[in-house]
Amino acid sequence: xxxxxxxxxxxxxxxxxxxxxxxxxxxxxxxxxxxxxxxxxxxxxxxxxxxxxxxxxxxxxxxxxxxxxxxxxxxxxxxxxxxxxxxxxxxxxxxxxxxxxxxxxxxxxxxxxxxxxxxxxxxxxxxxxxxxxxxxxxxxxxxxxxxxxxxxxxxxxxxxxxxxxxxxxxxxxxxxxxxxxxxxxxxxxxxxxxxxxxxxxxxxxxxxxxxxxxxxxxxxxxxxxxxxxxxxxxxxxxxxxxxxxxxxxxxxxxxxxxxxxxxxxxxxxxxxxxxxxxxxxxxxxxxxxxxxxxxxxxxxxxxxxxxxxxxxxxxxxxxxxxxxxxxxxxxxxxxxxxxxxxxxxxxxxxxxxxxxxxxxxxxxxxxxxxxxxxxxxxxxxxxxxxxxxxxxxxxxxxxxxxxxxxxxxxxxxxxxxxxxxxxxxxxxxxxxxxxxxxxxxxxxxxxxxxxxxxxxxxxxxxxxxxxxxxxxxxxxxxxxxxxxxxxxxxxxxxxxxxxxxx
Numbered sequence: 001x002x003x004x005x006x007x008x009x010x011x012x013x014x015x016x017x018x019x020x021x022x023x024x025x026x027x028x029x030x031x032x033x034x035x036x037x038x039x040x041x042x043x044x045x046x047x048x049x050x051x052x053x054x055x056x057x058x059x060x061x062x063x064x065x066x067x068x069x070x071x072x073x074x075x076x077x078x079x080x081x082x083x084x085x086x087x088x089x090x091x092x093x094x095x096x097x098x099x100x101x102x103x104x105x106x107x108x109x110x111x112x113x114x115x116x117x118x119x120x121x122x123x124x125x126x127x128x129x130x131x132x133x134x135x136x137x138x139x140x141x142x143x144x145x146x147x148x149x150x151x152x153x154x155x156x157x158x159x160x161x162x163x164x165x166x167x168x169x170x171x172x173x174x175x176x177x178x179x180x181x182x183x184x185x186x187x188x189x190x191x192x193x194x195x196x197x198x199x200x201x202x203x204x205x206x207x208x209x210x211x212x213x214x215x216x217x218x219x220x221x222x223x224x225x226x227x228x229x230x231x232x233x234x235x236x237x238x239x240x241x242x243x244x245x246x247x248x249x250x251x252x253x254x255x256x257x258x259x260x261x262x263x264x265x266x267x268x269x270x271x272x273x274x275x276x277x278x279x280x281x282x283x284x285x286x287x288x289x290x291x292x293x294x295x296x297x298x299x300x301x302x303x304x305x306x307x308x309x310x311x312x313x314x315x316x317x318x319x320x321x322x323x324x325x326x327x328x329x330x331x332x333x334x335x336x337x338x339x340x341x342x343x344x345x346x347x348x349x350x351x352x353x354x355x356x357x358x359x360x361x362x363x364x365x366x367x368x369x370x371x372x373x374x375x376x377x378x379x380x381x382x383x384x385x386x387x388x389x390x391x392x393x394x395x396x397x398x399x400x401x402x403x404x405x406x407x408x409x410x411x412x413x414x415x416x417x418x419x420x421x422x423x424x425x426x427x428x429x430x431x432x433x434x435x436x437x438x439x440x441x442x443x444x445x446x447x448x449x450x451x452x453x454x455x456x457x458x459x460x461x462x463x464x465x466x467x468x469x470x471x472x473x474x475x476x477x478x479x480x481x482x483x484x485x486x487x488x489x490x491x492x493x494x495x496x497x498x499x500x501x502x
Contacts, residue, residue, distance in 0.1 A: 025084065026091075026166035027077045029143060031059035039068035040115055042099060042146055046070055059163070064096040065155035068115040068148040075102075075141045075165055082138050088131040089168035093161040095236045096147040097123035103142055105135040111235075113148035120150040122235040130168060141165075154240040157290050185352030186227070189220035192359050199366065211260035212362050216355050218253035222246055222295075223348050243291045250295040251285075254302035260358070261306035261328070265313035265321055277305045299351075300335040307332055320361060327357045378499070397449050401427065401437045410435060412449055416483050418460040430465070430483060455479060455489045455497050469501055 037046045037054040046054070049072045062071055081088075090107050092098055097111030097120055108130070111123025149159060193216035200209035225245040228234070234242075258277060262270055281301045288294045307328035313321035331354045397412040410427065419426040420441035427435040437444065445452070445460055452460050461479060471477035475491040489497050 025078065025081045026164045027075050027081055027141075029059060029163040030074050030076065031160075034059035034062065034071050034073045036062045037070045037072075039070045039146060039148075042068070042113055045101075045144065045146070060158040060160050062147070062160055063155070064094070064147045064149040064159050065152060066150065068113055068146065071145045071147065071160075073143055073145075075143050075163075077136055077138055077141055077165060079138045081165070081167075082133070082136060084167060087168040088133060088136065088165055089128040090131045090163075090165055091126075091128045092145075092163050093126045094147060094163070095125060095152055095156055095159040095239050096149045097121060097236070098127070099146040100129065101144040102131070103135050103137070105132070107131060107135075113146045114150065115148065117150040120148055122151050122237055124233045125236045125239045126229065126233060128168065128170070131165060136165065149236065151237045152240050153237075154243065183227075185348045186220055186223050188352045189216045189223065189355060192355055193217040193220060196359065196362055199362075203366075208260070208263045211256045211263070212355075212358050215253050215256040215260065215358065218249045218256060219351050219355060222249035222253060223351075225249060226348075247291060247295050247298060250298040254299045257299075257358075258302035258306050261309050261324065265309050265318055265324070273305075273309070277302065280305070296335055300332060303328055303332045303335065320364075323357075324361070327354060391449070397447075399427075399437070399444075399447065401435050402439070408435070412452075412462070413464070415448075415452075416462055416465045416481055416485065417487055418444060418448075418452075420458040428483075428485065432483065453497065453500055455487060455493055457490065459487050461487055463501070466501065469498065471498075 034057055035049040035054050036057045037049055037051065039046075049070070059071060059073060062069055090100060090102065092100065092110060097109075097113040099109045099113055100107040109123075110127040110129070112119070112121035113123075114120035143163070145163070147160070193213045195213075196216070197210065197213035200213060203209055222245075225242055228242060259274075262273060266273060281298075284301055285294055285297045288297050307325055310321050310325035310328055314325050331350060334350050398409045399412060399415070401408045401410050410429070414429050414431075416428050416430050418441065419428065421436075423438065423440060425437045425439055425441055425444050427437055429435065441458065441460065445454060448460065451463050453463050455461050461481070465481045465483060466479055467482050468480045469477060469489070470480065471489075471494065475494060477489040477494055477497075479487045479489055479497075481487060
């Protein structure tokens with residue numbers, strides 16, 4: 001399969017397996033017009049939201065870290081949603097514990113929000129509360145929410161992700177449905193990491209062989225950390241751990257990708273190029289705004305440097321450098337065009353596609369190395385055979401043939417072939433005579449020079465007496481000797497016999 005065909009197949013898979021993006025009917029909180037007030041206790045809801053401690057904010061950016069905050073906003077419900085079948089639910093995705101009131105009626109609590117860590121009970125990162133239709137009406141509905149983040153360790157810029165009224169569904173089921181297509185690239189990444197990791201262990205050629213499987217492994221870890229949100233409803237403090245895991249895996253994967261390209265195409269000044277890339281990474285990633293941007297840049301910066309290295313190598317006409325440069329350039333462009341959306345499911349297909357490309361390059365290089373080693377081994381075997389033949393002409397090997405209590409010396413040059421017969425071996429000589437030797441064929445094989453070839457479990461043949469080789473339809477065959485004798489060749493050994501005689 002050519003690289004072009006592989007790319008077409010990967011693209012079709014991405015289109016076929018991409019998640020359904022049709023939006024269901026829901027009523028989100030209008031985030032652009034939220035009033036936020038500092039809170040002192042859950043039992044002390046502000047009587048009005050127009051005091052000096054209250055400000056208008058975008059609801060996504062309402063700070064909850066280390067404080068209790070009250071939010072007041074509006075949910076606009078359509079007639080279609082209100083008149084639909086099935087129960088309704090009030091969804092909240094925020095790194096905080098929460099309590100919610102709708103139109104003056106308490107909907108429920110997600111944990112227990114509080115002004116101190118001792119009083120707070122951490123809630124779920126993603127939660128849904130059953131909603132009585134009697135408290136909802138078509139049009140604008142007033143919603144009041146108490147939020148607090150007393151047990152997290154990372155102050156997020158946008159801790160409130162989503163608040164809405166929608167048909168009731170277990171929140172992990174709804175999230176997992178969006179993540180399901182991610183399991184295809186996850187499987188590709190895990191299988192690739194395992195296969196090429198084992199291949200690197202078997203090759204024993206250096207730690208650089210582990211860079212591609214490690215890139216795949218870290219990409220799989222990043223993806224698994226991402227989809228963990230749909231696997232179980234975790235308490236909001238774990239969300240900080242999840243974000244750190246995503247950023248760590250993205251950084252480690254980007255570093256492995258960069259090092260793979262660096263060691264493949266750069267032989268001189270590797271340390272200098274590596275230090276420049278490291279300084280650029282620190283200047284761009286550390287001050288980046290938000291974890292999504294940091295994680296995207298953690299892959300973008302190494303990918304861009306890798307693309308530059310491959311492009312320079314392509315100018316120098318390095319083997320495969322042009323295809324590397326093109327793949328890495330496309331990958332970098334995808335991240336750069338939508339950096340904040342890079343952690344969405346669609347972009348994991350791009351990561352998987354890039355790794356499939358790297359896997360293909362590793363396979364191609366491995367096959368080329370195997371062909372080279374096979375050719376070198378064939379030359380070595382041929383040279384060894386020539387040396388053995390020369391040695392036999394100068395100083396022929398003599399066999400001590402034991403039979404009936406007598407020992408007789410027989411020159412190996414006079415033996416046309418050997419036939420195993422239980423605990424004995426029949427030595428067929430060039431003059432047509434036969435001598436019985438009290439030894440096994442395996443023992444005799446160790447004593448004979450390299451000019452003898454094992455062609456069957458019961459036959460050893462002196463290559464100097466081979467006239468021709470015939471192969472039948474079953475894969476087995478026979479050797480015609482200069483003496484006129486026919487010696488069978490087993491199907492299992494036939495490939496090595498043909499290779500030796502070539």
